[in-house]
Amino acid sequence: MNLDFSDEQKALKDQVRRFLEDRGGVAQMRAVLTSDASYDKDLYKGLAELGVLGAAIPEEFGGVGLSHLDLCVVAEELGRVIAPVPVASSIYLAAEFLLQAGSQAQKEAWLPKLAAGEAIGAFALNEGEGRMGPEKIKASVSGGKLTGTKSPVADGDCADVAIVAAKSDSGAVSLYVVDLNGPGVERRTLGSIDPSRGQAVLTFSGAPAELLGGEGDGWHIATQVMDRAAILMAYEQLGGADRALEMARDYALERMAFGRPIGSFQAIKHMLADMYVSATLARSNCYYGAWALASGASELPVAAATARVSASQAFQHCAKNNIQVHGGMGFTFEYDCHLFYRRANALALALGSVSTWEDMLVDRMTTGNVAAAA
Amino acid sequence: MDFEDTPQEAAFRAEVRSWIDANAPKHLEDQLKRANFGDMGITSEDPIQACKAWQKKKAEAGWACLHWPKEYGGGNRTPMERVIWNQEEGIFRALGGLFTIGQGMCGPTVMAWADEETRRRMLPPLASGEEVWCQLFSEPASGSDLAGLRTRAVKAEDGSGDWIVNGQKIWTSGAQNSDWGLLIARTDPDVPKHKGLTMFFLSMKSPGVEVRPIKQANGQSSFNEVYFTDVRIPDSQRLGAVGQGWEVSLTTLMNERLSIGAGMSTGFPQLLSLCMDVEVDGKPAVQDSNVRSKLAQFAVREMGLKYTGMRAITALSKGETPGPENSIGKLVAGATMQDLAMFALDLQGQSGVIWEKDGPHDGRFQAILMRSPATRIEGGSDEILRNIIGERVLGLPGDIRVDKDVAFKDIPTSGRKKAAAAA
Known part of the structure; x- marks a missing residue:
């Protein structure tokens, strides 16, 4: 039994934590939030140089060739400082899509750039409000040209390449690689509860699109990749939950009321x-x-659905109660509490809402995996 | 990361498995499988004798109290080997319930505080199940505030050095089956409450000890009241110094919380199978979206507890001490099983009211419903556990204790009287 990270992985975690703290920690998120920048370019470049972006990408494609466990500890640290960088879209999603389903040429074309932070990837799935399913996809590709509208697309405002879910000529949901800097692409940044990770609407009118994986395999591949991304994102949520809890704890120790630190009152302590x-x-x-x-x-x-549901709720729970413990000060823009509250609620929707993942968890527990899980 | 045994662990597991396979009381297996919360389910023979027989067999082969030293009747094994044993013992582990308090809490206290002669006399029969122990701590007026206890021990006037005990204990699990009791009593009411306590052990057969079973809210009687009327205890049965009882009790309580929290299931697998059996709107309940959302909530709690336990086992396997995360075990399990039972009854519809061993789903959710309130109280209430997490894990300040520096005899005993005086 060894349900723990290795000493090397723990050392990597410490290294990433020091790097992020040296850069200002949560202040980086606030800086992006209050500026027009869509993400922190310097920080992203620094993460690339540290080898963090390419941690789980094989060396032959410009990565470091470590494991996904290494990426998990990195994700947790990014979550602790709610880093304003498009790692989830570019690495957990776009790079994973290429690794899982890309052709050799597609991997060679994009993975080295994603690992080096020279290009940013995004996953364009959603088409409007409500729970996303294959039947809701209207975007289509005909003769290698993509037409349709995707909204919201996380980091769609800054991405260079997107993995787009669209119907093929035969009407089957498939995935396509689309160069967002090419012709036939328009984008508009959307207002969002967490502008430190930009959301955009992408409108395609005849944009060149290259099939990724088999035609008609789109939903299947997307499900597999989103499961993998869900675990990495759960680590970000976990880091955020821990930090929000620590902030609340620290404030409860310091803030006095009725002649006592508020953390000595059971209402707060509990x-x-x-x-x-x-x-x-x-x-x-x-x-x-x-x-x-x-x-x-x-x-x-x-495991993905379990981690996803559990971590989404933990981050939301810790972030909202962090504000509560801080009282009125927690509702000021000046205090950091709202930064975590924004990120917690945005991440709870990324990759599909909590209720969607609850549904998937039960589906998966009742079809074949039940013995292993319960 | 993996869930695999090390080669040594695998070898130990194989040895344990083959011994259990050859020696376990398999004739009891079907009954144990139908056990419900609070009811071991054995009716074909005296359940106490069944427990003692299995424990004796284990002890003779060196499998009792695995982590204790051999000279005290243990197996001198590592904590990790004890975990493996527990996993392999499986359904037969329920037969150890009779000894949980003795071996899990009283034994470690005796080991830590008694002299060598006492340890060699008292511990081996405790390990082998020949002697059963209970813990005489809680009182009618002192539960969470244990140090407010009132049972008095005074020195006998005959110069023998013996102690004479008068008072009452309550919520004593298994007192009716016990040979020995671990007793905390007040020896000095003139000092603040924590300072005037002393720990003893005594024979439950001593003259003046009377055990009265409590009829519990769920109809069973596993807890008792124990009355002491001029009970004489030799001074040689004192553990720790006079006035050191609180410190001694902390050894017991730390072990209690570890024991009660360890490896708890919330009943989720049973709930999942119920949801495939019963219908909502003509379809299996598991297909209903409200049911699914609730199921997912119970699932992540069950699995979170399971993998928290595995993190602790990981630490033991590496020879380390498990971290503070284990303090959540009973807090999560108790509240979850109560909520889960209420949800299960709701799904059963009006039949949820039926509580029969041969009724719908063996009455197991009804048994959980009716027993789980006790889980949220015994061995540290939910509120005490939240205090412990807040103070010991998160480092928050302790509660204000207005009686901390007051002599015990001067502490008010009725809120009503105080309020009347204030008015």
Whole structure:
């Protein structure tokens, strides 16, 4: 039994934490939030130079060739400082799509650039409000040209390449690689609850599109890749939950009311204890997810949904109660509480809402994986 | 990361598995499988004797109290080997319930605080199940505030050095089956409450000890009241110094919380199978979106507890001490199983009211519903556990304790009286 990270992975985690703190920690997120920048370019470049972006990309495609466990510890640290960089879109999603389903030529064309931070990738799936399913996809490709509208697309405002889900000539949902700097692409940045990770609407009118994976395999591949991304994103959420809990704890120790630190009142103490419980359950479920991700276990779909639901809720729980513990100060723009609250609620929707993942979890537990999971 | 044994662990597991396979009381297996929360389910023979027989067999082969030293009746094994044993013992582990308090809490306290002669006399029969122990801590007026206890121990006036005990304990699990009890009593009411306590052990057969089973809210009687009337205890049965009882009790309580929280399931697998059996709107409940959302919530709690346990086992396997994350175990399990039972009954519809062993789903959710309130109280209530997490894990300040520096005899005993005086 070894449900833990290796000493090397823990050392990488420390290294990434120091790097991010040296750069200002959460202040980087605030800077992007209050500027017109769509992300922190310097930070992103620094992460590329550190080898973090290419951690799980093989060396032959310009990566470092470590494992997805290494990427998990990186994700947790990015989550702790709610880093304003498009790592999730570019690395957990676009690069994973290429690794899982790309041709040799597609991998060679894009992976080295993604690993070096020279290009940013995004995943364009959504087409408007409501739960996303294959039947909702209207975008289509005919004769290698993509037409349709995708909204919202996370990091679509800054991405250079997108993996787009669209119907093929025969009407089957398929995936396409689209150069967003090429012809037939228009984009508009959307207002968002978390502008430090930009959202955009992408309008395609005859943009050149290259099939990724088999025609008609689009939904299947997307499901597999989103499972993998869900585990990495759960680590970001876990990092954010832990940090929000620490902020609340620190404030409860320092803030006095009625002649006592507020953390000595059971109303506050017990609220913090419950936050710790959420974060701890999420961490244990994330470890399960990391194991499944790294080992390619058949339980991966169950583990991904478990980690995803658990970590989404933990981050939302810790972020909202962090504001509550801070009282009125927690609702000021000046304090960092709202930064975590924004990110917690945005991440809870990325890759599909919590209720969608709850549904998937039950589906997966009741079809074949039940013995292993329960 | 993996869930595999090390080669040594695998070898130990194989050895354990083959011994259990050859020696376990398999004739009890079907009954144990139908056990419900709070009910071991054995009716074909005396369940106490069944527990003792299995424990004796284990002890003779060196499998009792695996992590204890051999000279005290243990197996001198590592904590990790104990975990493997527990996993392999499986359904037969329920037969160890009779000894959980003795071996999990009283034994470690005796080991930490008694002299060598006492340890060699008291611990081996505790390990082998020949002698059963109970823990005489809680009182009618002191539960969470244990240090407010009132059972008195005073020195006998005959110069023998013996102690004479008078008072009452309550919520004593298994007192009716016990040979020995670990007793905390007040020896000095003139000092603040934590300072005037002393720990003893005594024979439950001592004259003046009376055990009265409590009829519980769920109809069972596993807890008891224990009355002491001029009970004489030799001074040689004192653990720790006079006035050191609180410190001694912390050894017991730390072990209690670890034991109760360890490896708890919330009943989720049973709930999932219920959801495939019962219908909502003419379809299996598991297809209903409201049901699915609730199921997912229970699933992540069950799995979160399971993998928290595996993180602890990982630490043991590496020879490290498990981290503070284990303090969430009973807090999560108790509340979750209560919510889960209410949800299960809701799905059963009006039949949810039926509680029969041969009724719908063996009455198992009804048994959980009716027993789980106790889980949220015993061994540290939810509120005490939140205090512990807040103070010991998160480092928050302790609660204000207005009686901390007051002599015990001067502490108010009724809120009503105080309020009347204030008015």
